[in-house]
Amino acid sequence: MKKLIPFLLLLVPVAAIAQDARTIIQKGRRFSVPEIAIRRGESLTFTNNDEFIHQIYVQDLFDTEERMPGQNITEAFPRTGTFDVRCHIHPKMKLVVRVN
């Protein structure tokens, strides 16, 4: 049992990483926040609570399918840096993601 506890403690950070990604809401043709800081490897879930169809892209990282109102999509950020998340349909939407 004593040998098991360190092993179980190791599982805690793994469990933390495996938790639900943070959620960004798309509404009023805007992201719910203008910027967000996350750790390398984390994911963001984008939920379309809008009256409009959305998609998201980051240059050289991902470029998703369209999502109808009510749908969501999760994308991971495997590299450090600052990334602009945009929507091809609505060019004024921008989310700045700082990954460290």
Next chain:
Amino acid sequence: MRLPIPALAVAAALICLPAHAQTSWDMFDGGKLLATGGVSQVEGAGGGGLANWALITGYGTRDGIGGNVHYTAVPLPDYSLQSAGVAVGLLDRLELSYAWQEFDTKDVGTALGLGRGFTFHQNIFGAKLKLIGDAVYDQDSWLPQISVGLQHKENDRAAVIAAVGGKNSVGTDYYIAASKLFLAQSLLVNLTLRETKANQFGILGFGGDKHNDYSTQFEGSAAYLVSRRFAVGAELRTKPSNLGVAHEGAAWDLFAAYFFNKNLSLTAAYADMGNLVIKNDQQGAYLSLQAGL
């Protein structure tokens, strides 16, 4: 003097209107496409020259209102007919109109013993309600735009009307109209059925010694859209023959309508009104100007 039903309907509509409108001038949204309110027919309703159409007058869309005034002159060989009026279209659903008509018998007046230039006047109050369909948007359907309406007419020469065998100087026409724009063919078509007792549009009153019941009459129009501003067409309107003193037949016209913009249109036609008050072959020019929003 009793209030005509259309006046009460105006009041009711104006009370309900603020629920849809923003500021007062925004209501005149001028949003309909050019020419899609028709012109003013001879009794004041929206339509062609002779026929009532299912279109609601004016350039207000279903979110607003439109209206116009018109003046029409029909100089005929032995008579002259003039009309002037005002009409409003509310929410592209209800149309209310008033037209004043003057029929000058000129020399025929003398012949009839009434005096030269004896004139008849009519006040015509109209109401039209769109029931179903949209003549312009429903290009993918056979359904026409269908409206029902009435035209209540009051003639000021009761005694003369009685003398020629007319039974009443006041009468109401009821009608149902179906209009459809076949856009791919640039063709607008209208069919109207009218229940009426009117003798010569009401100029000689309503009902007669020969026949004193409502009869079903037909009016049809076809218009070809030559350009956004210009349409040409033809109309036919049948009439009852209620008076023994004057056989009455159908009236028809060939027209050209020019829409300068959404504020002004001019319609010119060659009209055959048939027999009018003892004189045959009353064919002549028809000119009508409509100004509005």
Next chain:
Amino acid sequence: MKLLALSVPLLVLFALAAHADDALFADMGGQAGIDRIVDASVDNYLADDRIKTIFDESNIDRLRAEFKVQFCQIAGGPCQYKGHDMTMAHKGLHLTNADFNAVVEDLQDAMDKAGLPFATQNRFLARLAPMQHQVVSR
């Protein structure tokens, strides 16, 4: 027999009408003609005080490209429009009939500029008109 006599000319009329519509894409100048019309009409929308704010949040280049494919398909050309459902695409804009009609007028101006005969314009507009049911939500 009378019914047959009446229906034959009607069938001929509709066959003629349908045949005329097969020529619409060519009569509009093919893809090049449609591209010109789309570009001119979008320029008109953006300059039209009645409706220009509708496009404030839009990706105009993407719209132009989508219109070109969609109009090609509607005119009977060899294009497959793989865009969104029209109702879903316009729902959030709360468009009125006045908005829709303003777009039609701007499109008519663009087709005038392209030299399309009025009758040809109407053949195309007849195919666009029923979109009102999906595009107008207010």
